[in-house]
Amino acid sequence: MLIQLYLLLLLQILSCFSIETKSKLNFDEFFNYTTFPLLKFSSTGRHLLIQTKRPSWNTNSYENTLWLYDIQNQTKKFITTNLRTSIQPQWSPSGNYIIFLPKNHSSINKQQSEEYIYLYSLHSDRVLPIQIGKETPLALTWSNNDSSIYLAVKSIDEENDLWKDVIQYRENIVRKTSIIYRIDFNSNNHSLPVQKSLIRNVSFLINQLLYTPFEEKLIFSSASVVIENLDDFELYFVDLRNISALSKLTNNEIVETALQLSIDGQHLFFLAWHRSSNKKRFNDTQNRLYSINLANGIITRFGEHFDGSIEGYTIKSDAKVYILGQLGTEIQIYSQKLSTKDLIHHSGWNGTYESIVSSYNHRSIAFVYSSLEKPMEVYFIDNISQLISAKVITNENYLFTQRNLPKTKVYNWRNDDDHRLIEGLLHYPPEKFQSKNLPLLVLIHSGPYVASLNRLNLAWNNWATLAASEGWLVFEPNYRGSTGYGNQFLSEIRAKPLSLPGKDILYGIDQLIKDGIVDPYRLAVGGFSYGGILTNWLITQTKRFNVALSAAGAVDLTSTWGIMDIPELISYLYGGFPWEVPHIYQNETPIYQLDKVRTPTHIVTGENDVRVPTSQSYILERGLRYLDIPVKLITFPKGGHTLSINPWHGKIKVREELKWLQQYGNQSMSRNKSNNSERHKFTYALQLYMFFFSLVIIKNI
Numbered sequence: 001m002l003i004q005l006y007l008l009l010l011l012q013i014l015s016c017f018s019i020e021t022k023s024k025l026n027f028d029e030f031f032n033y034t035t036f037p038l039l040k041f042s043s044t045g046r047h048l049l050i051q052t053k054r055p056s057w058n059t060n061s062y063e064n065t066l067w068l069y070d071i072q073n074q075t076k077k078f079i080t081t082n083l084r085t086s087i088q089p090q091w092s093p094s095g096n097y098i099i100f101l102p103k104n105h106s107s108i109n110k111q112q113s114e115e116y117i118y119l120y121s122l123h124s125d126r127v128l129p130i131q132i133g134k135e136t137p138l139a140l141t142w143s144n145n146d147s148s149i150y151l152a153v154k155s156i157d158e159e160n161d162l163w164k165d166v167i168q169y170r171e172n173i174v175r176k177t178s179i180i181y182r183i184d185f186n187s188n189n190h191s192l193p194v195q196k197s198l199i200r201n202v203s204f205l206i207n208q209l210l211y212t213p214f215e216e217k218l219i220f221s222s223a224s225v226v227i228e229n230l231d232d233f234e235l236y237f238v239d240l241r242n243i244s245a246l247s248k249l250t251n252n253e254i255v256e257t258a259l260q261l262s263i264d265g266q267h268l269f270f271l272a273w274h275r276s277s278n279k280k281r282f283n284d285t286q287n288r289l290y291s292i293n294l295a296n297g298i299i300t301r302f303g304e305h306f307d308g309s310i311e312g313y314t315i316k317s318d319a320k321v322y323i324l325g326q327l328g329t330e331i332q333i334y335s336q337k338l339s340t341k342d343l344i345h346h347s348g349w350n351g352t353y354e355s356i357v358s359s360y361n362h363r364s365i366a367f368v369y370s371s372l373e374k375p376m377e378v379y380f381i382d383n384i385s386q387l388i389s390a391k392v393i394t395n396e397n398y399l400f401t402q403r404n405l406p407k408t409k410v411y412n413w414r415n416d417d418d419h420r421l422i423e424g425l426l427h428y429p430p431e432k433f434q435s436k437n438l439p440l441l442v443l444i445h446s447g448p449y450v451a452s453l454n455r456l457n458l459a460w461n462n463w464a465t466l467a468a469s470e471g472w473l474v475f476e477p478n479y480r481g482s483t484g485y486g487n488q489f490l491s492e493i494r495a496k497p498l499s500l501p502g503k504d505i506l507y508g509i510d511q512l513i514k515d516g517i518v519d520p521y522r523l524a525v526g527g528f529s530y531g532g533i534l535t536n537w538l539i540t541q542t543k544r545f546n547v548a549l550s551a552a553g554a555v556d557l558t559s560t561w562g563i564m565d566i567p568e569l570i571s572y573l574y575g576g577f578p579w580e581v582p583h584i585y586q587n588e589t590p591i592y593q594l595d596k597v598r599t600p601t602h603i604v605t606g607e608n609d610v611r612v613p614t615s616q617s618y619i620l621e622r623g624l625r626y627l628d629i630p631v632k633l634i635t636f637p638k639g640g641h642t643l644s645i646n647p648w649h650g651k652i653k654v655r656e657e658l659k660w661l662q663q664y665g666n667q668s669m670s671r672n673k674s675n676n677s678e679r680h681k682f683t684y685a686l687q688l689y690m691f692f693f694s695l696v697i698i699k700n701i
Contacts, residue, residue: 022404024430030466031651033458034396036368036378038088042095045359046071048366050378052396055647062647079120087137092146096122101137130185130194138178139209148184150218152206155179173226178206200243212265216240219268221256227566249292263317263360268292285487289313302336306343309483314358324353326484328423329410329454348387352455370456372408375400406468407433413511415504422504424477425452427468438473440518444527444534448481460643460650461528479504497573498537498588522666528552529612540593547664548601549657552609552641554616556591563613594623600630602660604653606639
């Protein structure tokens, strides 16, 4: 009996030290997250190329690093941080070289007018520069050997001298042409001069370039600076045996991306996002996957019966394609054989799979995986049957496994007007999962054709995890127009681009209040891009929000249509041009109802934003100022739509938004900290009581 009591005493003592939980994620830690923009297997299947991206605070930039992972030895080797991300690095046909564009060549040559590509040799572990001329590179691809590449560059405007600094607007936007060269070099002797041969000129910008030995073709996709005519986005090929002819592979008014060739080079695969037509064929759908038979031009759709959105894919050597399919808040791995139409779901972990790649000569697969409670890393499997036991091969985000991340759950409600079932995500503050009467921050995703996912991607425009760690219940609604819920759900937004998703969101808040989850007197709303537009709309529809955060959000959609770089999006969402449906533009635009706003509003914008023009934020700030509504606007120099140049910009944005929430959100962070402190004191006191109680019991026996 005495031994048992001593054991009880020992357990009580140990409990005093073991109850310590993981610490909460803090503000600075949140912004030190690493992502993986690129994975690529070598042709031999022996190596995996990994690109990482993380903030470099000392250089006011993001650091993109290339790593070489040896699959057999399970080792990772550093290649370079001098990487330009506009063109993806490419493996040579033999797998002995990697070619990429440097971010900065000044360390080798101060003459910045010359462009270079870099060649990394796996055998010598050296990076060698190859001079390619003065034109800006657009795309590149290897030929059928390690000694030549095909390179697409932007043509130099020869009229610059004639026009000096005067700009012809339409000509400057539309008249962009490209030149395709073949560049030959000696991969064994780089001291020899490079031979540069002209293939041909084309009258558009080239986005992606591929070479196939099947009938000696160069395949490429066209692009435009402004998306106002979908005819500018098509697929073409040049027969290298007769370069005078330019042939068109598609005429489908969709935007083709993520081009890949089949193993035999006879089929071209591509992802497509459908958008509205200039010819009034409105057919917006979720992302789809197609292939073209290069011999006969027949186009085949993959995942035809899949009701979600296809977000990525990789081609296998056994007449199979692996597909990343989004349904609701999850992106999972599916497969389809070329001879069938049905997708097979491969059971793995709940969460998001992305950047999937496969080895042509092996069954190996690599991918990036994360969930809202598990940070992003790269995983490797020998074959798809091992998916549930995939091996992690990076450890870039280990810190986040040691933090008490918010728990999340999927939340459903109905729009009472049309009884549509809507879904979203709830992020609970640490240690408050399933608690009641919490302060609410509604964070609205951009798009509208994306969705909030079970994915941990910590960033300035995706900071639900941080807000929850600061004490907020964060609600991310997948309103009408979001992907992953079927094409009808996506297209119902048309002609009601703000009012319909706005009601979806408001009914979600109503349900949260009815369920007792949310304190109705502590409500905040915010969003970026389309989420910013919806934020601007919502504060004109209700006075229930204590505070609003508008990031890159438009307020006058007519002028936005006239200035932005994707006007076709607005003309589709509003059901026509401003002069065709003026009543919709009038009724679905915040500026004409701005006098209803009573919510203190924080506004941010990039100085050079052409997606949601910077002027929109100035209009909103001026209007609220005239209405005597508390408002603050901050702008980021040289910043575009996404704050992707300087990591300090995103960090300052969120810092100031948190300050605004604390000032106007009726959310006392100091009180929460005090409550947490009291909770820890109570736990410690309880442990001491149990300890001394055990001593008393022992003494009395």
